[in-house]
Amino acid sequence: MRPIVIAVICLCIPKFSSEYIVKPDYKVRQAESYAVAEDAKLLVPELLKKYGYPCEIHNVTSKSGYNLVIHRVPYGKEGSTTNTRPAVYLQHGILSSSADWVLNQNNGLLYSLLDAGYDVWMPNVRGTRYSRKHNTLDPDKNAKQFWDFSWHDIAVDDVPSMIDYIIDHVKQEKIFYIAHSQGTTLFYVMCSELPEYNKKIRVMFSMAPIAWMGSMTSPLMKLIAMADWIVGPFLELIGMYEFLPQNSFYATIGDILCGDNSLLQPLCANALFAICGFNKEQMNETLIPTIMGHTPAGAATKQLLHYAQLHNSGQFRKWDYGFFGNIDHYGTFTPPSYNLNKVTAPVYLHYSKNDWLSSISDVTTLSRKLNNVVGKFTVPDHKFNHVDYLYGIDAYKLLYARIISLMKRH
Numbered sequence: 001m002r003p004i005v006i007a008v009i010c011l012c013i014p015k016f017s018s019e020y021i022v023k024p025d026y027k028v029r030q031a032e033s034y035a036v037a038e039d040a041k042l043l044v045p046e047l048l049k050k051y052g053y054p055c056e057i058h059n060v061t062s063k064s065g066y067n068l069v070i071h072r073v074p075y076g077k078e079g080s081t082t083n084t085r086p087a088v089y090l091q092h093g094i095l096s097s098s099a100d101w102v103l104n105q106n107n108g109l110l111y112s113l114l115d116a117g118y119d120v121w122m123p124n125v126r127g128t129r130y131s132r133k134h135n136t137l138d139p140d141k142n143a144k145q146f147w148d149f150s151w152h153d154i155a156v157d158d159v160p161s162m163i164d165y166i167i168d169h170v171k172q173e174k175i176f177y178i179a180h181s182q183g184t185t186l187f188y189v190m191c192s193e194l195p196e197y198n199k200k201i202r203v204m205f206s207m208a209p210i211a212w213m214g215s216m217t218s219p220l221m222k223l224i225a226m227a228d229w230i231v232g233p234f235l236e237l238i239g240m241y242e243f244l245p246q247n248s249f250y251a252t253i254g255d256i257l258c259g260d261n262s263l264l265q266p267l268c269a270n271a272l273f274a275i276c277g278f279n280k281e282q283m284n285e286t287l288i289p290t291i292m293g294h295t296p297a298g299a300a301t302k303q304l305l306h307y308a309q310l311h312n313s314g315q316f317r318k319w320d321y322g323f324f325g326n327i328d329h330y331g332t333f334t335p336p337s338y339n340l341n342k343v344t345a346p347v348y349l350h351y352s353k354n355d356w357l358s359s360i361s362d363v364t365t366l367s368r369k370l371n372n373v374v375g376k377f378t379v380p381d382h383k384f385n386h387v388d389y390l391y392g393i394d395a396y397k398l399l400y401a402r403i404i405s406l407m408k409r410h
């Protein structure tokens with residue numbers, strides 16, 4: 001009970017009293033880490049340039065006016081070839097950005113795809129640091145309107161806009177869609193709400209798939225879910241529409257999760273790792289300060305609350321406006337569920353036993369609801385966790401190699 005009480009209290013005070021909760025040595029340690037990692041400060045195009053890769057910046061405006069940035073790496077270090085390279089849409093997860101695929105220098109999924117001959121497009125959805133812009137709304141001055149979206153809104157607007165842009169640009173009929181975490185949710189929502197997009201996808205790879213969340217085990221997400229009836233209204237009251245709690249909040253959570261002064265402790269104090277956990281054996285310590293500089297990359301509070309709703313309801317369904325709000329928006333007392341019968345593009349599921357967010361039983365539910373699962377694989381490492389899909393030391397051996405060999409069949 002104690003950690004829950006502490007965490008609830010912390011959740012309520014981050015805006016008001018950072019001095020009380022921050023441990024002095026924590027800040028110093030964090031500052032030192034930042035100082036040693038140049039890569040923590042560079043933006044994705046600068047990082048790619050530094051590592052010797054070409055990077056194009058593409059701007060796409062969604063139908064609702066968000067200015068989105070896609071980072072594209074058309075070919076690898078060795079330069080362009082005359083062959084047409086099949087395009088891959090590589091979708092990051094919540095609190096992340098295109099940096100997910102780039103930071104793990106030479107070992108990230110981006111580099112494996114380039115070596116295998118693909119043209120890689122890395123979109124940044126609305127609200128992330130690269131796409132924190134709108135035709136008319138200012139993310140700070142018009143926070144309430146700007147941040148009034150969940151992943152549903154991203155899935156039916158940003159993702160299809162970017163897919164259309166890419167298809168138009170590369171002149172290929174279909175593209176590969178590879179995603180991590182929330183990136184997979186976006187795909188399932190898009191293909192059930194806008195089924196015409198199924199035919200634009202060659203094949204989809206879900207890494208750590210997220211749709212049903214009833215069995216999720218992340219303590220922090222469970223806590224938010226448990227109190228979502230109070231957390232939502234409270235965050236609205238203090239005007240926190242953007243999910244960017246101060247470091248002090250996570251410093252405290254970090255102390256609860258990790259306790260000791262290990263090098264890994266800063267991770268526990270980062271929103272992403274506080275929610276997803278981490279696995280010491282797959283974590284490259286040299287990379288930690290760099291990851292800290294790029295994550296969390298920004299998200300709307302509503303995205304997290306919508307996941308909390310999924311956990312509570314045990315259903316994969318639209319945003320819950322409450323009894324009267326639902327009647328108003330949907331004409332029903334409860335929000336409508338997504339109809340996964342409409343997802344007809346072929347899907348591969350890659351999941352793992354130790355994932356705090358994507359549990360085996362929830363993935364099993366998802367795979368029963370999908371019509372076209374062409375393969376289902378558990379990562380052969382029982383400790384593999386949610387973020388190891390991005391940064392895991394053995395991610396190539398355990399996962400990427402298999403994905404690439406499967407891609408060759410489609």
Ligand SMILES: *[C@@H]1O[C@H](CO)[C@@H](O)[C@H](O)[C@H]1NC(C)=O
Pocket residue numbers: 057058059
């Ligand atoms: C996208 O926008 C950025 C900044 O607004 C600009 O520097 C860049 O040239 C644009 N890219 C394209 C392809 O238009």
Ligand SMILES: *[C@@H]1O[C@H](CO)[C@@H](O)[C@H](O)[C@H]1NC(C)=O
Pocket residue numbers: 104105107284285286287393
């Ligand atoms: C850890 O990350 C550093 C910095 O990117 C890299 O040089 C090193 O090879 C990585 N080590 C492993 C075991 O992947």
